Amino acid sequence: MPWRVGPALRKAGVPPDPYAVWLSEVMLQQTTVAAVRDYHARFLSIWPTVADLAAAEDAEVMAAWAGLGYYARARNLLRCARAVVADHGGVFPDTYDALLQLPGIGPYTAAAVAAIAFDRPETVVDGNVERVMARLHDEHRPLPAAKPILTAFAKELTPDKRAGDYAQAVMDLGATICTPRSPACGICPWRDPCKARVAGTAPELPKKTPKKATPTRFGIVYVARRADGAWLLETRPESGLLGGMLGWPGSDWSDDPKPDPPLDADWTLLDEEARHTFTHFHLRLKIMCARLPLAAKPARGRFIPAAEFSPAALPTAMRKVFDLAHATLREN
The missing domain is CATH 3.90.79.10 (Nucleoside Triphosphate Pyrophosphohydrolase)
Structure with missing residues (x-):
């Protein structure tokens, strides 16, 4: 994905761009990678830096966001960009606690930016990670009540070094191998310690509380x-x-x-x-x-x-x- 900087580039001295990482994480909320790719590239071409985005007209940003859905994210995007410029000199803060103080940034996004952009040892938990943790531990308590339990499991595995690479690897594991249906257990690097694979329950996890009928x-x-x-x-x-x-x-x-x-x-x-x-x-x-x-x-x-x-x-x-x-x- 274009907003990522893998181990080879890190080793070559190419750091992640916190602005690109933050932008991708906001766009990816409730949206697929396939849908986000073009929008992410378009935003960076129009507004290459957080200062450029902060100076943009609201209507222009909302128009560029059109079709991506969940439009409160676009409003929060502008609020956050302007706070970074006004309160932090156009430089994203590099810790979870400081990122969490920015408008529109919640626990997940703060952890993701801290880990991926700044390699802080923060625990990043999205839907893919929840699924991997539920299967790895054969956890049958349903979501959303099980979220704190699955987060605790994820925290135990988060390393002190290369936390950003690790976070992206686990999300990729859930997106490409430990998929919602028909997980490819035979090629999974965690197949041996996976309790759900042994129990034969992987395809049914994580369990979820039934949703009410949509009005x-x-x-x-x-x-x-x-x-x-x-x-x-x-x-x-x-x-x-x-x-x-x-x-x-x-x-x-x-x-x-x-x-x-x-x-x-x-x-x-x-x-x-x-x-x-x-x-x-x-x-x-x-x-x-x-x-x-x-x-x-x-x-x-x-x-x-x-x-x-x-x-x-x-x-x-x-x-x-x-x-x-x-x-x-x-x-x-």
Whole structure:
């Protein structure tokens, strides 16, 4: 992975870039490596240093993040970058405790950056490490209650030297060999001490407490295009889902949303609705479309000229709305 510096490069005197490591860890939360690669490279090309990122416009960063999901991470990314510049002279602190004081950095990220970027002997525990520890010790207590137990197991194995290499090796072990289904026990370097392999229970670990059924929320969005081709969009409130992101004006998301058009217009309901799944609920959005005259004055939102509008800058849920609505509102 491009944000890593392995033992050979370390030996050659090439240190990890704490900024690149931190950026990768924030992006990788709840997201796959495959999804993060291009975003990580793009961010580093646009904002090569933490100072560059700290000086960026919020809207530009949110647009570059669009499609990666969990948008609170993008807001925290900016808060943290600005704190590093304002409080630490643009240099990331190199200890777990100091990193933990930065906005948006929790125990996992603090441990990961301290270990990988600064080779501190911190215990890094993600989902891959939890799975390896549960199988290595044949631990059947279910997650999330078992997390402190699995963290303790991981801590016992964390070395004082080369902790960063070790942390990445265990995460890679879980990602490539000790996989959720069909673990490749025959080629695992820990096959002999693995208690779950001996017991034949590896495929069923770690156990997890059953999740509750995912609820569904509903909403109404209003997609309007002015006679000159401009689109009516608004920046969502900083707090809440998709906070600070560009989106279509709309209702609240609830069991029974009330119509809330941004202006009086001849709205047409599309036959299809946009569907998207967030971490804790499914979302179904009815789509209302309208063409507006040049003199239209919406109560909220702003018109973005067609030449300046990019669907790629929208979060995924809002881009799904656009994909359904744009054919109806495309220019003749």
